[in-house]
Amino acid sequence: MSKPSTYRDKDDLGRPRPLSLNADSNWHSSLRFRRKRRTVFIFFSICTIIYLLLHSRWWNDVLLLADGPPSDHPGDLGTPPGPSGDREFSSAPASHNAVPVDASMKPRDPNISKFSYNGPIRFLGLYETLYKIQQYSFRLQNRHVVFVAANMNTASIIAGIACEMSQIKRNMVHLALVGRNELSIEFFKKANGLAGEGCGVVVHDGRPDYASISTDDRMGLSLKNSLKYMRDYFSPTVFISDADREPLWFQDVIARRAKELGATHIKLPKDVSTIPWLQKLDAASLAAWHKPSIDIVIHADAHSGQLVRLLKSLKNANYFTADLPRLFIDLDPDTDKSIRDFVNGFTWPSKDRLFVRHRIFSKADSFDDNPIAFTESYYPNSPDSAVLYLSPNIELSPFYFHFLFYALLEYKYSNAQPGLDKNLIYGISLDTPLRSFTGEYFPSSQLTTQSSTSDSQPSDQEELTPFFYAAPSHHATLFFGNHWRLLHLYLAKRLDKAYTQNVDYSLPTPPSKFLPSWIKYYSEILTAGGYVMLYPNYEPSESLVVYHTEKKGGRGATRDEKSVMRVNNVLNLLPEGKLPLWSDMPMLGMDGKKTKMEQLLEIAREYKKEILGQCEGVKKDDGVEDSVDDLFCGRDEVVMAKRKKEAEVREKEEETKRAEKERAEAAQIAAERQANLDPNANIRRLPPKKIEGDQEAVPHGDTPNVMGEGAGMPNHPTAMKLEEKRSDEGHQDDSQESTEKSEVDQEPAKADEGGQNLKPKVIPNKIVSLDDLERVPVEINGEKIIAQSSEDKAVPKYGSVHSSRKRRRMGGENPNADEKSVPEVQPAGDKIPPREDENNV
Template sequence: MVSLFLSNEELGKKDDDHKPTKLPPIRAPQWNAARVPPRKTLKRLAIALAVAVFLYIFIKNIPNDLPIRDRRRPVYYTGQSDEGDLAAVPKHKPQAAKPNPHSPGGPKGGSGGSAAAERVPPSSGYNGAVRLPHLAVSLQAIYGTRGSWNANKNVMFAASSLKSAAALLPMACQMGTELRSYVHFALMGGSEISLDDLRTANGIDDSCEVIFHDARPDHPAASTDRRLGYSAERALYHINTYMHPQAVFADGSRTEDYFFLDALRSAAPPLQLSLIELPEGAPSRLGWMTKLDSASLAAWNKVSIDILIHAPPGGSGSLIRLLKSLSAADFTACAIPHLTIELPHKLDPPTAQFLETFRWPPADAYNPTHVQQLTLRHRIPRTSLTEEESSVRFLESFWPADPRHSHILVLSPQAELSPRFFHYLKYSVLEYLHSSAAVLQEWDSRLMGISLDLPSTLLDASEPFKAPSLRKNADPRSRPAGRLATEPSPFLWQAPNSNAVLYMGQKWIELHGLVSKVLELQHTTSQQLSPFFSKKLVSKRYPSWLEHALRLSRARGYWTLYPSQRTASNLAAVHIDLYRAPEEYAQEEEQQVARDISPAAVAEMALAAKSPPLLDSLPAGGNLMSFDDMPLLLWDGRSAVKLQDLDAEAADYAAEFRRAVGGCEALGPDELVPRRGSVRDLFCSREN
C-alpha cells in the first residue's frame, strides 16, 4: 500500500548525494515553519470523498416504484415466465399468526393499498404483486370456530360480482340464523365498495350471524382480470389454511365474473373443498340447503344416485308417463343421476318410438360435458320370468361403487314424480346419513330406504294402511304452530317398498348377499325348505325381490323412512288405472287388482295440481324431523313403543331364520349380534 501512494520515484531513493553536509552546530531559531500535510492523508481524503459521491448518486437514483413490503401480510408476484405462465408460487405453508381475542370480525373500510403504497389510477391494467391487505385481520379473528381443524362447522359463501353477492347474501343470512354452522362471506374481485356499504345495501344486519372477510387484493379496480383471478386463488388458499370451510358456495350463473369461477374451479380440487355452484333463483328453489349443517354440505358432491326402472310387458302408457315426469324434474345444483331401464323381450311399438327421441339428461338440465347417462337393457329370453329370475335380474342391475355415497332409486312404471322429488331425496340423504347428528347417533346403520309415496295397504294387501300421527313426546320444534298432534307425520316402518324408494348402497349390498345365499341353498340342498322360509308375506302385487328385502329388514331391525301424507302428495303418485302386475305374477294378479280399482282410489293417487316449494310441503317448518321423534312401526303395521321393541323382534326373527334356514343350531346368545355390512352370520351350513 505504501508504493501505491508514492508517485515520485525520488522519494524512495537512498542516495548519499542528497544528504546534507555536516556543519558546526549553531543555535536553533525561535520560530518553526508551518507543516505541510503528508501526501498519504490527502489521497485518503480523496478516496473517501469519491465513495461519498458514489453513495449519494446511488441513493439519489434508487428505484422507488415498489410498494412498501408489509411482512404481516402475504405478497405474491404475478411475473411471467418465458412461456407466459404465472411465476411459480413458493410451496411453503405460512405460519398462522397468533390470534388476537379482541380483533374485530373484519375491516370496516373498503379495500386498497396502504398509505405508503403507490397510487394506481383506475382502469390502468395493473398487474403488479398481489397483496391481500385486509384478509389476515378477519382470519385471525375466527380462531373460536376451530378453523385449524380439518373437520369443523365452517361454511363459506364467496362472490366477486356485486350482483352475485346480492344473490348469495340472503341464503347466507338464512343459513346463519339456523345456527347449525359458522357462516362466512368472502368478497373478492375488483369492486371497491366497503363491507359496511355492502351489508347495508343488501339489508344484512347483526341478526344474520354471518362473518365477513375482505379477500380483495390491493388496487382492485385497476387490476387486470388475470390478477384478480390469481388473487382469488391465493385468498382461497389462505382461507382454507385458517378456516378449512367444509363447503364453498358460489354463484354459478352468468352474473358472476368468469375469471373468478375459473379460479375457484381450479383451486378447489387440490384443496379438497366442496365447491357448490348455485344457479339463478337458488334462494327460492334451494332454500332447503340452508337447513343443513356443515357436515352434510361437505358431502354434497360425494353423494351419487342412480335410477332403476323395470318395465313390464305391455306397460307403454305408464312407462312413458313416468319418463316424462323424470324429464320435467328439477335437478338444480345436483349431479344428474344415471338412468337404467330394463326392457322386456317384447317391446311395444309406442315404447320403442318414444325411446327413439328420449334424451337423458333432459335438454334443459345443466350438462356441460354433454354425456348421455341412459342405459337400455333389452332382455333376450322370450318366456316369462320366474320369481328367482326376476330377483336376480333386478339385483344385478346395479352395484354401488362407494357403498357410503352410492344409492339407487327404484321406480315402478306406475309411479309419477313431481318436479321437486330429487330435492327431497338429496335433502334427506344429506341430513340422515351425513349430518353431525346422524354420524353421532349412527342413523345410517338403521336406515334401509327413503320412500317417496305412502302405501295404500299393508304389505300383504289384507287391509288398508293408515299413517300414524305425531308422537306425543316428540320434540316441540317438530310440531310447528297451528299443527295438531293428530296430524299425520313422517314415520319409520320396518316394511320396505318398491313403488318409489331410494335404497342405501350398503343395504343393497346386504340384500344382494342375502339373495345369493338363499338361491345357493335352493340349488344345493336336497331337503325341502322350511315352511318358515317358503311362507310368503308380501302380496303378489309387488315384485318378488321385495320378499327378500322384508326378510333382511326383519332380521336386522332396519326401517324405511316414509313421508307425511301432505309431503307425499307433493313428491310422487302411484297410478293404478294402468296397473301392470310384476311379470312373474302377471297371470294371477292383474285380474284381482282390476276389480279393486275405483274412481276414488284413482283420485287419491293423483299428484298435487301444483308442486309448492319443498320447504312448504314439509311438516316441521322445513326442518327434517329427528328419527327419535318419528313414530315407529313393525313390519305388520303394529306400533313399536320403544326402539327396544324393534330390536327384540329382530333378534327373535334372526335366531329363527338361522335355525330354520341357515343351519345355525348351536349358536349362542353372544353370537346373535349381526355383522354390519354382511349377512354371513345368518348362514352356517356353508362356508362364509
C-alpha cells in the same frame, strides 16, 4: 513425597491408571444429564419463539404477500377510485383498505382496458377477520361454510342465504368478498342486514390491493391465495358460490381451487329460491353434495302405455345443480312399437347418462317369480351408490328429486342427527303406502308429530310427518348401495342348500301373497338387521308420486284420487319447515304397528336366534360391514372344503371311467391288429366231419381242379375252399367286406352227383393278385365281372381256361368248341354256368 500407588491404582497389567478414570462416575453422569437438559431447553425455547413469530400480526401480514414484497404505494397524487362494474354501489363509501391509484398507472388510450395492473398481490384487510376466527377454530373445525362472491349484486343475494343458515346454528357461516369493487365492508354489512348480532355471518375482505385496475389473471391469482389462507386458518369444508353470475376469471378458478384444497364447491342454481332446504343442512351434509351416485332403473311392461308419462315427468323434473342421475330403461321383449319409437327419440339432459336395455325373456318369467333377475339388474360400485327403482305405471312430481336429495343428505351424511345409526336406514321411499306388509290397510293419516310420542288421536294443530317403516316399497324407492349389496350376498347363500339345511327362515310377520318374491327375501335381511326405510307423508293432493291403474273399460284412475305436487312445497308441508330429528319421527315395525328402534333390534336378535337355532351363526369380522355370514350356520370354509372334496371325488370317478374306456379301446385296437397280422384269422374252417367227408370223396392221387374242372374228376367243395384261402392271404378286410365275405362263405357248397360247379368267391372292388383275375369274380360299380389276362402267362396247374387255349393252339381241339362257353370277359351273375369236362367233349 508422593503417596505410593496401590493395586487399585493399577490396571491388570500393573500399569498406573489414568487420573480421569479414578474420578467419581456419578459426577460424570450428572454432568452428562445437565448437558442434555440444557440442549432440550434451548430447543424448546427456539420452537416457542418461532411459534410466536408465526402467529403474530406482523408475521401474518408477511404471509399475506403472495407474489413478492409489498409495492410502494403512491401518495395522495391519485384520485379516489371510481366505479368498478357494480354501478349500484358506485356512490357507496370505499373501504379504508383501498389503495389510491396513481394517474400514471391508468392507461391513456381509451381503447385499452383499464384492468391492466399486474403487480404483486397484497391483502390489506383479510387478516383482521382471519385472526379472530383462528383463535377458536379448534372448537368449530369442520363446521365452517364459506360463501364466495365477486359481484356485489350476487353478494347481496348470497348474504340473505348465509344469514338464514347462520340463524339455524348448525354451521359457522362466512362470506368472502373477492371482487374488484372497493366498497366498504361496514357499509355492505349494514346494507344487507349482516351488521346485527342476530345474523352471525363473518364477512371477509379477500380483495387485493389495486383491485379496481387489476387484470383478470391477477384477480384469479388473488382468489386462489385468499381461499388458501382461509383453509390454513379455519379449514372450511364447503365453498358456495353463484358461479353463473360471476365473471369468467372467477368461474375458472373457484371449482378447481376448492378441489385442490380438499373442499367441496357448490354452485347455486339461477333461482336460489328453488332450494330453500339448502340452508337447513349442516356442513357435513353440504360437504357430501357430490358424493351420492344415483341410478334410476325402470323395468317396462310389455303393454305399459304409462311409460311415456313416466319418462316425461322424469325429464321435466327439477334437478337444480346436483349431479344428474343415470337412467336405465329395461324394455320387455313384447314392448309395443309406439313405446319403442318414443324411447328411441327420448332425450335425457345428458346423453351419456341414458342407457336402454332389452330383455330376452318377459318380466313375468323373471322379476316377479325369480328374485335373482331383479336383484342382478343393479349392483353398486361404491358405498355412496344408490338405485331408484321406478314402476312404469307412476307419475312423478317435478320436485321429487328435491325431497330425495334433501333426505339423503340429512339422514345419511349429516352430523346433526345425534344418536342415529346411519347404517340402520336402508332406503328412501317416494310413495306413501296404502297397504301394509301383510296386505292390510295402512293408516298413514294417523302418523303425525303428536303420534310419534303419544298414541292419542291427531288434532287439528298436528302436522303430518315423515316416518320410518321396516317394510320395503317397490313402486318408487331409493335403495342404498351397501344394503343392496347385502341382498346380493344373501341370495347367493340363501338359495344354496349347502347353507340352509335344517333352517327355517319364516318371518315373524307373514308377507302378503301379492308382493314380489325378491321383497320376501329382502325382508328376511331387514328383519334380521333391524333396518328401516324413510317414507314421506304429504297430503294426497300434494304427493310426490301417483300410481296410475287402468280400468277394464280403458278409463284411467289414480289411487285414492291422488295428484302430484305442482308447486315446490317440499319444505312448506314438513313439520316446522324442515326434516325432523329421527328421534321425533314415528317408527313402525313389519306388522305396521308403532315401535321403537330398541324394540326392532330386539326383534332382530330373536329372529336370528330362532332361524339359526343352536349354531348361533357365524361371527362377523369387525372390519367387514357388508357380510351376511351371521345369518347362516354353514361357514364358508367348511362349505368350500366340502365342495372341493366332492369335486375331487367326482374327478376321480371320471378319471377311472376314462381310464377304463381307454383300456377297452386299446384292447380292441390290439385285437384288430392281431387279427390283421394272423393269416389264418379270417379263414372259415368247415366242421371236421364235413372236411373228412370231402376228403374221402377225392380219389387218392388225383388233384382237384379249382375252377371245377379236372382230369376225369367232378368239382369238389374242398378245392373251392383252398382256392378261397389262397386268394385271401395277406389282405386286411374292413367290417363291411368281412361281413359280405362271411355271408358268401356261409352259403353251403352244393354239388350234385353230376359234378355241378360251385359259386366262386366275389371280392367287391378289390384285386388280390393277377392270378385271381382269371378265377375270382370282381364287383365293379355293382357288376360282377371275371377278367381274362391278355398276355400268355404261366397259369396254375389246374387252370382250365389256359389249358383249353393251349390245346386249341396245338390243334388238338376244335378252336370254336369253347368260344361260346369261355369268353374273354364274361359278366358274372349270381351263378356261374357250369362247364363240361374237356375229356368228355
